Amino acid sequence: MTSERQAATDAGPIDLAGDDAVLPFAVEPLDVRGRVVYLGDTVDAILQRHAYPPAVSRLLGEAIVLTALLGTSLKFDGRFILQTQTDGPVSMLVVDFETPDAIRACAKFKDEAVAEAVAAGRTSSAELLGSGTLAMTIDQGRHMNRYQGVVALDGGSLEDVAHQYFAQSEQIPTRVRLAVAEVLERQPGETPSHAWRAGGLIVQFLPESPERMRKPDLHPGDAPEDVDLPDAGGEVDDAWVEAQVLVDTIKDVELTDPAMAAERLLIRLFHERGVRVFDPRPLHDRCRCSHERVGEMLRGFSADDIDHMTVDGQIEVTCEFCNSTYHFDPAEFDGGETS
Template identity: 65%
Template sequence: MSAVDRPFAPAGDDAVLPFAVEALDLRGRVVRLGPAIDTILGRHHYPPAVSRLLAEAVALTALIGTSMKFEGRFILQTQSDGPVSMLVVDFDAPDAVRACARFDAGAVAEAVAAGRDRPEDLLGRGHLAMTVDQGAHMSRYQGIVELDGRSLEEAAHGYFLQSEQIPTRVRLAVAEVLTRDPGHEPQRGWRAGGLFLQFLPDSSERTGHRDLHPGDAPAGTAASVEEDDAWVEAQSLAGTIEDDELIDPAVGAETLLYRLFHERGVRVFEPQPLVERCRCSRDSVKAMIASFSPAERLDMVENGRIGVTCEFCSTHYDFDPQEFETE
């Protein structure tokens, strides 16, 4: 094919577009986040550096979560010693996402002032966990990879190499952009985008690549495995993408794929929409409070009420302690 084969309507914002480049044995996804990520970040009023990092995590979660054919949840979580000590992104299949972050405001401000506001600087050292939860009657699966001064992109590469041994590349981009609609004042809003590529040839022998650990060879020795030419080409093409192409509302996912792979031909599949939606409810919060002992609930009382604020959506729930008294 010389262009994008598009049997569906354009993906647009807040959607993941799966695609295949059969000539290069590639499978991939493009995510474009607009109103959904702006709503998530707008609820929290995080410092811009924290917002950018959390938006990257949401884009990465959307790319991975929508690739899994299951009913349940996919959870991406970091725990680290950096200024941003925790990121949590919860993807509830098939389309709902929510997210939050924990951070030291003073440490973030110092890092930004010193020019150490890259994702790897803010995360520091710790680990990235990816959990698949298919419900109460199914086993949970969790994969963990170190955060040792690496960005989320680099950690994702390590995760797929370690857990699935699939050559994978991820590109993520985030920015706060200014939009101008005719007859309206300019508006600022967050946007995020990402590209996810995996090399999946029929022959497993073709998937060897230079990221493989050299084993017992002397320190500093690189692996001698040569990468497949198709995968080398795919990575080279992915490296030509500019960040603004991943987030520009005027550059659709299909247009981006055409720019990258028009010489090889690319086939797209039905877009998968995404929505910002929290799983909390008054009933679920009430059940959680009821699970505590009377003494513990007494410690929760302030000014005669029990108040709980959801970390994900910032919704505040207020209860009368007498609601939990048993006869």
């Protein structure tokens, strides 16, 4: 049974989830469930390591938050991978979450295009991404089939595409908020330093009543003109309307302020209805790469590939996620020849 911690305005002190943890919650009177996350050292370590331009770091930070919110919902051992491929200044984002708590991320971008976008003030996530696709992949291991959902990115933000994904693929009413900021940290006797923070919240309408679970019908497309079509809009449940209105009141600073906490945000949003929180799920900046795993990858290459990788008698491989560098003797691999 999942242990619970009651959050209420008249409750005594409780242990806060803190940074780098996803906090699941439920607002039963509204039939909604969700998760909220505040990222401190974890997102800062990833973004500082790569030293991307600030606009790219903010965008990757949003993708990290979204992946944290979705990946921690897995109820089995596996991986959740979020990847974008677009024609914008930031051509690719990859965030890899491995249960129960490891997350890593990287980005690819065009230097000149990013610089031009920043100079022109076009730094929203939609403008940096451009058009393309976002894929969400669930991998349960080599002996299980992968599940992948793909949604178009066509001038929308990561929040927009998340809403579109759940509406089309899962048919679950969903609302997402993401925020990333670079904050100034001051420690007594030390030079002020900049650090990245990020936060986010996802809430979903999951009523148990069959009547309340009814979804609006999807429009059938190009039907003949003489065919009477049902109303594709349908009525939206009042509980879900209320939940969306409350989530839309969240300001970015509430998700990135070091003095804020997940529990305090939830109380601010749902204190009139009552909110129940569950055990937090910790998150860590941890890469999956190792000397052994990279070596296994190299064994899959042909002798000609190994030869082309060999420089000055050795093979050097750098992980795009954590920047760790591994060195190998090409003679270790089939067909490998020392120079």
